[in-house]
Structure formats: structure tokens, C-alpha cells
Amino acid sequence: MKPTSPDSGDSECCNYEEHDDKIRMARKNLPEEEKLLEISDFFDALGNPTRVKILLAIMDVELCTCDLSAITGLSLSAISHQLRILKDRHIVTYRKDGKNVFYRLDDRHITDIVNKTLEHLGESEGR
Amino acid sequence: MKPTSPDSGDSECCNYEEHDDKIRMARKNLPEEEKLLEISDFFDALGNPTRVKILLAIMDVELCTCDLSAITGLSLSAISHQLRILKDRHIVTYRKDGKNVFYRLDDRHITDIVNKTLEHLGESEGR
DNA sequence: TAAACGATTGAATGATTGCTCAATTGTACA
DNA sequence: TGTACAATTGAGCAATCATTCAATCGTTTA
DSSP states (O other): OOSSOTTSSOOSSOOOTTHHHHHHHHHHHSOOHHHHHHHHHHHHHHOSHHHHHHHHHTSSSOEEHHHHHHHHTOOHHHHHHHHHHHHHTTSEEEEEETTEEEEEESOHHHHHHHHHHHHHHHHTTTO | OOSSOTTSSOOSSOOOTTHHHHHHHHHHHSOOHHHHHHHHHHHHHHOSHHHHHHHHHTSSSOEEHHHHHHHHTOOHHHHHHHHHHHHHTTSEEEEEETTEEEEEESOHHHHHHHHHHHHHHHHTTTO
16 A cells, blocks of 8 residues: 655656656755744734734734733633733733733734735735 | 623723723724734635645745645645635645646745745744 | 732633545546 | 546545633732
8 A cells, every 4th residue: 555655755646757856856845844833833823813903903012911802802811812822822922010911022023924914915905 | 781892992991091092092003804804814824734835845846736745745635625725815826737737826925924934933943 | 808800721612624535527648 | 439647626524723601810909
């Protein structure tokens, strides 16, 4: 049995000219699994409307859990759960002040990436 | 009953000074729901290891479904399903050539965004 | 110290996702 | 025309996800 043979250099199908070369090259250039997961985890963290709302809201002002609950119309609990995901992925960070916890973006890069995306989506508008 | 009152300007909790102002401002600046979904859908499309593999693989060379199956070690069907998601989100595009279908990135912006992310993740390495 | 408040947590649940499998489509070429 | 091959599709299923609810934690202040 040879079902897809993920690790050998040969292919199951598709016998055009540069086929094997392309596969070898592409496979060689792929980052290792851990890095791949890191990348997809990052995007996954931004891939949810509630979390995007949170990110956009704290883009230029720090806000507490309760603010974000009021802004999004979601329960404190729901927001807190989502904030934990964003914290774990190092996308937001926080500062405690008495009973409040204020959140802000962890990194200037996040802003850049989000802006780049807005730009991208903006230019393909009305498609 | 007034459970979170998502659309009124007042808050349920958290009575510090600039609270209401912050909420009003943040809510005003949020894009409308449709735009938000567009943004999160875009990130969501990149938020899966298989789809990230596909994107990285076709970053500088076009590849057919079968190539991508060989590269990732996943079934043709699995790859095809994921490619449909990327097509629907306008992240990849394709060219038919005989029995083969060759995929490539739809847009230069995608490359920029992915590179920006790699840069971001790279700089926070070893945390 | 007790009550109030902002925030977090864990269990539960319905919805969504990613894959496999089997069937099908479309193209090439014998 | 028929067979082979690349690709797509839909059903089905296990795993994951987003939210709610109830309980709890930690800080403030009465």
C-alpha cells in the first residue's frame, strides 16, 4: 500500500515536465511544522469577527474588558474568553489598574498587518 | 430586562472617568458588520496549517492540485476542498491547462501580508 | 470584615470545520 | 468511442470553536 507517500520524493499523478522538481523545491522551502503552526495560529487568532472587533477597538486606545463588552454587545464572559486567546497568542497585552484590566495591542506589527489587510480588502472592493 | 444593551450608549459596569466617551468613540469607529466579516473571513482563510502550506508553496511558483497534494502529503480531495476556500476568498486564482489546474496567489498583497507576518513572528522568536 | 464590582474560569452545548470516502465531471489520447 | 487521469463535489463524522451560564477570584471601599 502506498497511499500518497508524504515523505518520498515521487508523485502519484500529474506527469508533466517539471513536476518532480517543483515538488522537491517547494517541499524543501516549506518551514518546519512548528513554524507553520505558529503562522496559522496567528492568522487563526485574527480570523473571528469578535476578535477583530476587539483588535480594531484597541487599535489606538487601551480598553478594559467591560468597555469591550459594551462595545461589542457581548457578555463579559465571552469577551474574556476571546481576550485569553489573544493574550496567549501574544497579540494583545494588558495592564492591571485596581479592579480593571486594560488591554492594548502587544506589538506595533499587529497594526501594520491589520492595516495592510484593510488596504488589500479595500482595493478589491466591489468585486 | 436590559441584558448588555448592545446599541445604547450607556454601560453596565466599569464607572471610571472617560469610560462612556471611550465606548462611544470606539463604537463609532468600528466598521459595519459586513466589513468586519470580510476582514475576519480573510484572516480565517489563512488560519489553517494546510492552507498556509498551500500559500507558501505557491508563493513564487504556480502549482497544480496534484503537486500540492504531493507537497503537503494530503489527499487530492482534501487539497481541493481547501483550494475552494482560498478561491472563494479571492486569495488564490487558477489557470486550466489540459487536465491540470494550476494555482497561484491572486494578489501581490497576499505576499506582503504573509511576509509581514513572518517578520512579526520572527522578531518575537524565543519568547 | 463584608459587600460590591470587574474579571476570569470551567462545564455544557450548538455550530462550524477539516478530513475521508465514494461518486462524478471534464479533458486527453489510444 | 472508451479508458485513464486530474480535479471536483457532497455526505458523513470526529474534533474544535464560540458562546452562555454559574461559580469563583481579587481588589476596592463602606
